Amino acid sequence: MDNIVKRAMAKWPNVPHCHGWLALDARGNWRMRNEHAQRQNLPGEKITQPALIGFIQRNYTHDAAGRWYFQNGPQRVYVDLEAAPYIARTTPSGFMLQTNESMGEIENAWLTENGRLFLQSGERIALLDDRDLAECLDMLHKDDAPATESDLDAWMAFATTSSKTGDMANPPLALQLGEKNLPLGFIAEQNIPARFGFVSKPRRTD
Numbered sequence: 001m002d003n004i005v006k007r008a009m010a011k012w013p014n015v016p017h018c019h020g021w022l023a024l025d026a027r028g029n030w031r032m033r034n035e036h037a038q039r040q041n042l043p044g045e046k047i048t049q050p051a052l053i054g055f056i057q058r059n060y061t062h063d064a065a066g067r068w069y070f071q072n073g074p075q076r077v078y079v080d081l082e083a084a085p086y087i088a089r090t091t092p093s094g095f096m097l098q099t100n101e102s103m104g105e106i107e108n109a110w111l112t113e114n115g116r117l118f119l120q121s122g123e124r125i126a127l128l129d130d131r132d133l134a135e136c137l138d139m140l141h142k143d144d145a146p147a148t149e150s151d152l153d154a155w156m157a158f159a160t161t162s163s164k165t166g167d168m169a170n171p172p173l174a175l176q177l178g179e180k181n182l183p184l185g186f187i188a189e190q191n192i193p194a195r196f197g198f199v200s201k202p203r204r205t206d
Contacts, residue, residue: 019203022056022070023080026116027129028087028098030056033080043082057099066193067202078202085198086126088119090135095119097126109175110187113160118192125196139176140184147173159186 020038023031025046030053033044047053059071060079068085069076088095088103095103108120117128117136128136140147147155155173174181193200 017069017076017078017204018072019078020080020201022077024068024082024085024087024098026083026087026127027131028089060099062198066198068198069202080202081198081200083116083127084118084125084192084196086124087129088126088132089129090132095121095126095128097124106175106177106182108185109182110185111156111159112187112189112192113156114189115156116189118187120196125192125198136175141174141176141181142172144181155184156186 021033023033023044025031025043030047031044032047033042036042037044047056056070060068061071062068062085067078068081069078071077086103087098089098090096093102095106097103103119103124103126104121106119106121110118112118115133116130117133119126119128137152138146140152142148142151151173173184175184176182187195
């Protein structure tokens, strides 16, 4: 967190929080949502100014209730999450988050009924940017051989019809990351916030 932000928090500790005005979309874009966007349930205007993006990302964190926010000086600006607190992209050196940080070693991977890939590293949960999904699907293996489209179709059919918990699917598939084969799990998208302890749309409760 920036020192200037820490000083502002100490100087003005009781500034009201802001809700609904900032969002993180499923491709890692920060979006400003004015009153019209909020009323019409629109995604909002994409923030493109590099200095502002950097300021948001350096001061992006969460509270104990799983509500993610950007600390804007003394004010918390809570973030609406379209998919997850982090969005990941593939790079030659591994997965990179929208905050320009390395995601680190991937420990778990899940595919949803909508074909979206979620990745976990430590306490971080990230959606893979859909523009990189095809690249990762090419890393899927079954029985130590590259998975075919039919293998994936069979896996998805079993998972969506027979797996209510999302913990197992048959036939098993694994995501090959270097020398590591990571078993692929299934999870229903509606269960993701509760499973990983984040709030998609933080709002005032008082």
